[in-house]
Amino acid sequence: MELKSRYIYIVILLAVLTSLPLWVGGFLRDALILFFLYLAAAEVWGFMAKHAGIVSLGQQIFIGVGGYTTAVLSMYFGIPMYASVIISGLLGAGLAGLLSFPLLRLRGVYFAIGTFLAAEVIRLAFSGWEFVGAGKGLIFRDAYGIPTTIIYYPALALAVISIFLVYLLYHSKLGFGLRSIGADEDVACGLGVNTFVCKATCFILASLITTLVGAVNVIHHTYLHPTSAFSISWTVNFLFVAVIGGVGTIVGPIIGSALFVAFGYLFAQYLGLSLLLEGLIVLAILIALPQGVWSAISRKLKLNLKPPL
Amino acid sequence: MLEVEGVNVFYGDLQVLWDISLKVDKGEKAALIGPNGAGKTTLCKTIIGALPPKTGSITFLGKRIDKLSIPEIIRLGIAIVPEGRGLFGNMTVMENLELGAYASDVRRKYNDTLEWVFSLFPLLKERKNQLAGLMSGGEQQMLAIARALMSKPKLLILDEPSLGLAPKIVLKVYEVIRKICDEGVTVLLVEQYAGHALENSDKGFVLENGRIVIEGPSEKLLKDEKVRKAYLGEE
Amino acid sequence: MDMKMPISAAAITKMHAIIMAVVIIIAAVGASASYYLTLRPGAPEYIKIGWPAPLTGTLAGFAETTPWMAQQVEDYVNNKLGGIYLSEYGKKIPIKIIIRDTKSDPDLAATIAAELITKDNVDIMLALYSPAMTNPISAQCEKYGVPCIVSQTILLSWLMGAPYEWSYAIGLAEPDFAILFFDLFDSMGDKVNKKVAMINADDPDGRGFSESIKIVAKARGYTLIDAGLVPYGAADYSSYIYNWKSSGADILTGNMLFVDFATLWRQCNELGYKPKIVAMSRALLFPSWVEAIGGELPNGLIGYTWWSPFHPYKSSITGQTASQLVEAWEAHSGKQWTPVLGLTHAVLEVAIDAVKRAGSLDKTKIRDALAETNLNTIAGPVNFKAPLTPQQQARYRPFENLMKYKDHYVVVSPVAIQWVKGSKWPWEMQVIYNWESPEIPETAKMFLLS
Numbered sequence: 001m002e003l004k005s006r007y008i009y010i011v012i013l014l015a016v017l018t019s020l021p022l023w024v025g026g027f028l029r030d031a032l033i034l035f036f037l038y039l040a041a042a043e044v045w046g047f048m049a050k051h052a053g054i055v056s057l058g059q060q061i062f063i064g065v066g067g068y069t070t071a072v073l074s075m076y077f078g079i080p081m082y083a084s085v086i087i088s089g090l091l092g093a094g095l096a097g098l099l100s101f102p103l104l105r106l107r108g109v110y111f112a113i114g115t116f117l118a119a120e121v122i123r124l125a126f127s128g129w130e131f132v133g134a135g136k137g138l139i140f141r142d143a144y145g146i147p148t149t150i151i152y153y154p155a156l157a158l159a160v161i162s163i164f165l166v167y168l169l170y171h172s173k174l175g176f177g178l179r180s181i182g183a184d185e186d187v188a189c190g191l192g193v194n195t196f197v198c199k200a201t202c203f204i205l206a207s208l209i210t211t212l213v214g215a216v217n218v219i220h221h222t223y224l225h226p227t228s229a230f231s232i233s234w235t236v237n238f239l240f241v242a243v244i245g246g247v248g249t250i251v252g253p254i255i256g257s258a259l260f261v262a263f264g265y266l267f268a269q270y271l272g273l274s275l276l277l278e279g280l281i282v283l284a285i286l287i288a289l290p291q292g293v294w295s296a297i298s299r300k301l302k303l304n305l306k307p308p309l
Numbered sequence: 310m311l312e313v314e315g316v317n318v319f320y321g322d323l324q325v326l327w328d329i330s331l332k333v334d335k336g337e338k339a340a341l342i343g344p345n346g347a348g349k350t351t352l353c354k355t356i357i358g359a360l361p362p363k364t365g366s367i368t369f370l371g372k373r374i375d376k377l378s379i380p381e382i383i384r385l386g387i388a389i390v391p392e393g394r395g396l397f398g399n400m401t402v403m404e405n406l407e408l409g410a411y412a413s414d415v416r417r418k419y420n421d422t423l424e425w426v427f428s429l430f431p432l433l434k435e436r437k438n439q440l441a442g443l444m445s446g447g448e449q450q451m452l453a454i455a456r457a458l459m460s461k462p463k464l465l466i467l468d469e470p471s472l473g474l475a476p477k478i479v480l481k482v483y484e485v486i487r488k489i490c491d492e493g494v495t496v497l498l499v500e501q502y503a504g505h506a507l508e509n510s511d512k513g514f515v516l517e518n519g520r521i522v523i524e525g526p527s528e529k530l531l532k533d534e535k536v537r538k539a540y541l542g543e544e
Numbered sequence: 545m546d547m548k549m550p551i552s553a554a555a556i557t558k559m560h561a562i563i564m565a566v567v568i569i570i571a572a573v574g575a576s577a578s579y580y581l582t583l584r585p586g587a588p589e590y591i592k593i594g595w596p597a598p599l600t601g602t603l604a605g606f607a608e609t610t611p612w613m614a615q616q617v618e619d620y621v622n623n624k625l626g627g628i629y630l631s632e633y634g635k636k637i638p639i640k641i642i643i644r645d646t647k648s649d650p651d652l653a654a655t656i657a658a659e660l661i662t663k664d665n666v667d668i669m670l671a672l673y674s675p676a677m678t679n680p681i682s683a684q685c686e687k688y689g690v691p692c693i694v695s696q697t698i699l700l701s702w703l704m705g706a707p708y709e710w711s712y713a714i715g716l717a718e719p720d721f722a723i724l725f726f727d728l729f730d731s732m733g734d735k736v737n738k739k740v741a742m743i744n745a746d747d748p749d750g751r752g753f754s755e756s757i758k759i760v761a762k763a764r765g766y767t768l769i770d771a772g773l774v775p776y777g778a779a780d781y782s783s784y785i786y787n788w789k790s791s792g793a794d795i796l797t798g799n800m801l802f803v804d805f806a807t808l809w810r811q812c813n814e815l816g817y818k819p820k821i822v823a824m825s826r827a828l829l830f831p832s833w834v835e836a837i838g839g840e841l842p843n844g845l846i847g848y849t850w851w852s853p854f855h856p857y858k859s860s861i862t863g864q865t866a867s868q869l870v871e872a873w874e875a876h877s878g879k880q881w882t883p884v885l886g887l888t889h890a891v892l893e894v895a896i897d898a899v900k901r902a903g904s905l906d907k908t909k910i911r912d913a914l915a916e917t918n919l920n921t922i923a924g925p926v927n928f929k930a931p932l933t934p935q936q937q938a939r940y941r942p943f944e945n946l947m948k949y950k951d952h953y954v955v956v957s958p959v960a961i962q963w964v965k966g967s968k969w970p971w972e973m974q975v976i977y978n979w980e981s982p983e984i985p986e987t988a989k990m991f992l993l994s
């Protein structure tokens with residue numbers, strides 16, 4: 001009975017979220033889209049980092065690939081936009097699979113550096129690639145006509161899918177293997193966990209979500225430039241969102257993403273200081289609540305939630 | 310049951326094991342002793358498939374296993390209790406046990422195996438939802454052994470099970486090891502100190518600097534002057 | 545796997561409470577925000593001008609003057625003029641210029657432009673300082689239907705997003721620079737040979753410049769000794785320099801980052817390569833860049849500018865002349881003027897003029913007024929309906945977008961300048977060749993380097 005009523009609340013929540021664009025103003029809709037996109041990417045980033053020990057500093061690869069693929073396919077190849085988004089997701093997942101071979105051999109900080117360097121190489125390649133506008137960037141004209149009332153839904157769907165994916169992953173055999181790898185890769189290996197396959201699968205799934213985030217983002221922002229599409233600041237932002245809220249929890253990034261988007265708007269008016277202010281606040285949160293806001297709340301309220309909530 | 314023949318193992322260019330040969334028969338308890346750095350752990354890793362030998366062969370139940378992957382070897386029936394236990398401190402007892410069955414194809418018989426393991430370690434049943442990291446050293450060692458048993462091994466390798474435990478606890482650990490043997494599991498015991506290992510085994514091998522220098526029935530080794538001097542701490 | 549760990553009853557009720565709280569908060573925030581946002585009674589409080597600008601990051605140099613300029617114009621309009629008269633409301637309404645920092649990040653520029661539109665409800669947007677900023681901002685304006693004035697950008701790059709409905713640009717045309725330089729070389733007659741050493745950065749700007757130079761050089765019978773496209777940060781240019789020296793090229797041209805040009809020019813000096821003319825695109829725009837070359841080396845280097853205190857224009861708002869604006873900036877900041885100053889002011893003139901003529905804050909009316917702009921600004925005349933000059937037509941014909949979307953841009957013609965030792969600042973530019981703008985005085989006679 002208890003479990004059932006919990007599902008009812010989730011259904012109510014989803015109903016409210018799906019009907020929101022019908023009655024909230026334009027600005028809040030914009031903010032919610034950003035909130036969902038950061039949430040979706042930060043959920044999978046946090047899962048990878050905390051439970052599987054895969055700390056990637058190169059998720060911007062997939063933001064960029066998702067954005068460019070979607071824009072190029074629908075503008076230059078006449079493929080319907082929704083199909084372009086799906087194809088870009090598959091392409092991002094495939095690229096993650098390819099990158100797994102050289103990168104997932106590396107461990108810990110070497111993997112992090114490896115992913116970052118891969119992103120830089122791809123950024124340079126796009127900066128010189130005339131077909132996609134090179135350093136001039138790419139204007140995604142076809143997306144001008146897509147209002148935020150519509151973009152809201154794929155963004156919401158991505159956030160929901162990402163949350164469910166993390167939940168299912170955590171409780172799957174694969175997730176179980178990943179958690180053992182995250183705890184001690186050598187021991188996991190000795191127990192017969194196929195560490196490469198587990199890590200690669202996790203990396204591919206996370207990158208699939210991240211690619212789709214990049215795809216929806218470009219429909220929203222209608223412009224791509226290699227320096228920002230492949231900028232490390234994407235991954236740093238996902239890291240912030242995950243860490244402020246509580247890395248490795250599902251609720252954490254929800255709070256983290258809300259705070260992140262709110263800070264962005266709040267501090268924007270302090271010209272030239274916004275970056276500094278944001279940094280200081282995040283630092284203060286992390287010093288006061290090193291496990292993140294959500295972990296502190298759930299401990300304070302003695303919620304005794306089982307992971308990964 | 311397990312036959313290691315002429316095995317040479319390298320870490321990169323550095324040779325660590327030289328021409329190792331040993332045999333463990335079904336139902337036997339064998340002991341492998343040797344000082345720190347002799348290559349005992351390396352040999353364990355080689356048997357389980359974590360390190361490929363450069364030359365030589367390893368046969369288990371009549372089947373060459375030296376080219377197989379770890380999960381395949383585990384499925385054939387070898388399990389290891391790693392040196393230093395290798396438990397997942399942030400996971401519960403239950404989760405640690407489940408990981409022991411991760412690679413094996415006994416998942417269908419998972420509940421039977423779990424019952425069997427709990428019958429050997431009744432304490433773990435009581436503590437199944439506790440975090441492994443919060444248990445005492447002795448309990449952790451029991452859990453490590455229990456976890457290895459979750460793959461229903463025919464051969465159990467224990468890498469220094471008495472490491473870091475108080476003498477009284479070590480006795481308990483060995484009591485359990487004897488019980489496991491009685492259940493029909495073949496055991497390869499790896500220890501730095503010869504006492505318990507040789508007293509609880511049928512035959513022994515002494516490994517020094519990557520080579521087997523002495524082998525024979527355990528009773529005989531216990532009387533061997535060199536062994537007594539080097540591994541029983543006698544003058 | 546056993547995953548049915550017991551959850552305490554207390555945890556479940558708390559969970560319920562939290563979910564309920566979240567639902568209520570979302571509903572409340574949503575409702576109040578949409579109420580607040582749709583509530584716009586009577587005459588508006590302000591005419592809002594949105595200005596996302598790269599105040600920090602790699603493009604910060606361009607936006608250095610932005611906050612000051614905005615403040616100056618806002619104060620003048622609101623305090624001296626009492627606002628802008630809007631016929632629809634029959635009264636004067638003050639302006640409010642809302643600047644936001646894009647941190648030089650194109651994606652953030654889009655986010656901020658959307659925020660200015662949806663949250664601050666700006667009536668008109670300004671998008672300046674390089675395609676990386678102008679393109680994402682004007683794309684958002686197109687998406688939301690907000691009039692947008694684009695400036696200080698490369699038109700060909702911006703026109704990739706054409707056709708535009710809401711955006712109008714006062715920009716620079718790539719094809720101009722190569723022709724300007726060659727017209728200058730031609731004017732030297734026999735004093736220089738027709739051999740041109742060339743080097744370009746391996747980036748879109750460098751590539752574009754290199755292509756145009758190749759076409760013009762060939763058409764006019766110059767021989768190019770081309771070092772090709774060179775990556776950023778090269779440490780040794782000696783092999784190119786020896787090549788240029790042995791071929792006796794009197795002219796050196798190209799398009800590079802100023803740091804790389806500084807290295808190149810120092811090495812030319814060390815290796816004894818002495819061209820008579822050095823005409824560089826991009827590297828010699830800002831006085832601080834020129835100064836960074838060091839020593840006496842900047843003396844006589846040639847570049848171009850699209851604005852200077854010598855330009856004989858004045859502000860349609862404040863009546864300030866170009867040189868008065870430069871004085872005001874230098875007095876305020878203690879820093880030397882840069883060519884960015886002029887267009888930074890001109891966009892505000894065009895914005896205010898469009899709103900004034902629209903007499904309304906209806907976005908379509910403002911946009912229609914913007915399209916009809918015919919204003920003499922501090923950066924020269926702005927009239928989107930004016931036809932291209934015959935020379936421009938000839939130059940732009942190969943570029944389809946420039947021909948097709950003439951109604952959405954005006955070109956600011958560049959003039960050639962030479963850097964010389966200054967009286968107030970270490971290096972100051974003199975206009976040596978006014979090219980197609982006879983109204984701009986040539987303030988000094990060009991000299992050859994050797």
Ligand SMILES: Nc1ncnc2c1ncn2[C@@H]1O[C@H](COP(=O)(O)OP(=O)(O)O)[C@@H](O)[C@H]1O
Nearest residue numbers: 320323325343344345346347348349350351352
């Ligand atoms: N990963 C490794 N890389 C290189 N050398 C190693 C590695 N692991 C162990 N060794 C070396 O191999 C030798 C045997 O080590 P080990 O098998 O751990 O000995 P034991 O378990 O008998 O104490 C030692 O000299 C040790 O330094």
Ligand SMILES: [Mg+2]
Nearest residue numbers: 349350351392
């Ligand atoms: Mg060892």
